[in-house]
Amino acid sequence: MSILFIVNPVAGKGKSLEFAAYIENTLKEKGIDYAMKFTTLKGEAEHIAKEAADGTYEKIVAVGGDGTVYEVINGLAGGTAALGVIPSGTGNDFVKTMKISPKLESALETVLNGEITAIDCGKVNGRYFINVASIGLDAEIVKKTEEIKKYIPGPTAYMAGLFKTLFQYRLQDVEIVIDDWVYKGKITLVAVGNGKYYGGGMKVVPSAKIDDGYFTVCLIKPMSKFKMLRLLPTIFSGDHIQEPEVIILKGKKIRVSSKDPMILNTDGDISGTTPAVLEIIENRTSVIVPNK
Secondary structure: OEEEEEEOOOHHHHHHHHHHHHHHHHHHHHOOEEEEEEOOOOOHHHHHHHHHOOOOOOEEEEEEOHHHHHHHHHHOOOOOOEEEEEEOOOOOHHHHHHOOOOOHHHHHHHHHHOEEEEEEEEEEOOEEEOOEEEEEHHHHHHHHHHHHOOOOOHHHHHHHHHHHHHHHOOOEEEEEEEOOEEEEEEEOEEEEEOOOOEOOOEOOOOOOOOOOOOEEEEEEOOOOHHHHHHHHHHHOOOHHHHOOOEEEEEEOEEEEEEOOOOEEEEOOEEEEEOOEEEEEEEEEEEEEEOOO
16 A cells, blocks of 8 residues: 655644654554655645656545645546545645544544545536635635735634625626526625535535535525625524525536626635636545545
8 A cells, every 4th residue: 555645734834744743653653655745835735646646656645724635636637546634724624524533543544444435526717626616705705815814814814804805895797507597696605515615614505415416506695794794604504594595506517607707716725717617527536534
């Protein structure tokens, strides 16, 4: 068994480095064949995974947060290696869907002895995503937060980005086509889910299944800024779907267009603007999950 660990050393404020030391000690004691590479730049995990996905390794493991997993998934495209995850980021939304333990020891045990299952991936603008792609208010929050992070760290930056975006955001007219269903009008946001979670535990599409061959789409119609603010906490529990402005649908191909370009957020990464076509790719990636 040959395993490559791709470590993002800045994930979780350096937690990945501590995890890497434990992984190395454990694997040496067990006599397991492995390699470990550390990233130094954004996007490097993808390049490392791409070079290693030619059959050299049976398993390629992302040691980091959802951003690291997103890069590794895109690097694995066309390869045969199974994806493993040691979660050490701040959000870790993908492992929530896959029921991979947030504890280092259990996550490593899953990598070594878990079962391999096939999952779907979303694809848009030539790139894959595994959690959620979104357009609208939350995508603008992601962009604003990234700008603020240059000056304010961590969760404080997100809250600042949230409030700044909330009071500056202007609804736009869009056309959304979900297979044969069409919506024309203004939206607060549309979230296209392969997995259930995004944004550090928000259950935006609670009925999504990562291996059913469909997206689950959450479309939120216009609402007052006060109601937007009140609705945000309910997204963590999934109770927002009870609101009359919220529509939940399923589909395989989603087309989104707008008069002015709108930002596209895929797994927390700004990856283009509208118009966008999102497609589900069935059984795209093999993932190592806990034994049932």
